[in-house]
Amino acid sequence: MTPAQPRIAVLVPCYNEEAAVASVVAGFRTALPSAEIYVYDNNSRDRTASVAREAGAIVRSERRQGKGNVVRRMFADVEADIYVLVDGDATYDAPSAPRMIDRLLDEHLDMVVGLRIDQSQAAYRLGHRTGNRMLTGFLAWTFGRDFQDILSGYRVFSRRFVKSFPVLSDGFEIETELAVYALELSLPVAEVETPYYARPEGSFSKLNTWRDGSRILGTMLKLYRAEKPLRFFGAIGILLAAISIVLSIPIVITFVETGLVPRFPTAILSMGLMIMAMLSVSSGLVLDTVTRGRREMKMLAYLSQPAPKRS
Numbered sequence: 001m002t003p004a005q006p007r008i009a010v011l012v013p014c015y016n017e018e019a020a021v022a023s024v025v026a027g028f029r030t031a032l033p034s035a036e037i038y039v040y041d042n043n044s045r046d047r048t049a050s051v052a053r054e055a056g057a058i059v060r061s062e063r064r065q066g067k068g069n070v071v072r073r074m075f076a077d078v079e080a081d082i083y084v085l086v087d088g089d090a091t092y093d094a095p096s097a098p099r100m101i102d103r104l105l106d107e108h109l110d111m112v113v114g115l116r117i118d119q120s121q122a123a124y125r126l127g128h129r130t131g132n133r134m135l136t137g138f139l140a141w142t143f144g145r146d147f148q149d150i151l152s153g154y155r156v157f158s159r160r161f162v163k164s165f166p167v168l169s170d171g172f173e174i175e176t177e178l179a180v181y182a183l184e185l186s187l188p189v190a191e192v193e194t195p196y197y198a199r200p201e202g203s204f205s206k207l208n209t210w211r212d213g214s215r216i217l218g219t220m221l222k223l224y225r226a227e228k229p230l231r232f233f234g235a236i237g238i239l240l241a242a243i244s245i246v247l248s249i250p251i252v253i254t255f256v257e258t259g260l261v262p263r264f265p266t267a268i269l270s271m272g273l274m275i276m277a278m279l280s281v282s283s284g285l286v287l288d289t290v291t292r293g294r295r296e297m298k299m300l301a302y303l304s305q306p307a308p309k310r311s
Helices: 021-031 048-054 067-077 094-106 126-143 174-184 209-227 229-258 264-303
Strands: 008-014 036-041 058-061 082-086 111-118 154-158 189-196
Touching: 008 021, 008 048, 008 067, 021 036, 021 048, 021 082, 021 094, 036 048, 036 067, 048 058, 067 082, 067 174, 082 094, 094 111, 094 154, 094 189, 126 174, 126 209, 174 209, 174 264, 209 229, 209 264, 229 264
Parallel strands: 008 036, 008 082, 036 058, 111 189
Antiparallel strands: 082 154, 111 154
């Protein structure tokens, strides 16, 4: 009996990509002939949905605006063994998909990220490149492991990653959330270099360097607070305690020399800061226990799904 081939699903989130979506569908149809291609339209005001349908894709819609909302719906609705997530702007290289899938299966990985190698100056704007490097460095510093391109919109996932991943983001922060989830559970991941092209004429970037960059940075801080509460609140506690000690030193010296405490407001402030420092550290200890329990539940959900394997 011949083993069944793994089911591959290509997931394409789209918003006003009439100029690009047909070439995306055609490219992945050629690169992955056996895959099902799903295009999720996110309230496009042009003919994105009809063009994708004419190109042969399975077209569905998500009314809540934002890439995170679309990915949440995709991961919940689509059943497959291997998932390819790619932006619908025709900037990513479809022929790289089989190589990324092979890497996932050969090394028993759960996520392979397409490491973008730009093919022209227009492909990767300076502001986006600089912001990506800064955010990638911040992620490596806070979570202790390194990605070279955390904001890539081209990824391959195992089923157990997709079906255990709780999507919380609404917008472009979703890529950061995917990376943090993999790092926190110590999942096996890799990056594969893939060409990155300029958008076709008529296609425009929806990513705003400053607005979306600040949202992504805010997401990192929230995830750091949620996943490493002892470090987060411990650092706040140490800072408050240090300020309290600095304020109290002159008061203690004066008291030792004269037996008087002439600056009651400063003494009260110093005492209040020390109490806040102790509360902050205590909160971190309690939340760290809660976070450990949440991480165990995520790992159990992850392990409940079968591992990716070749036929």
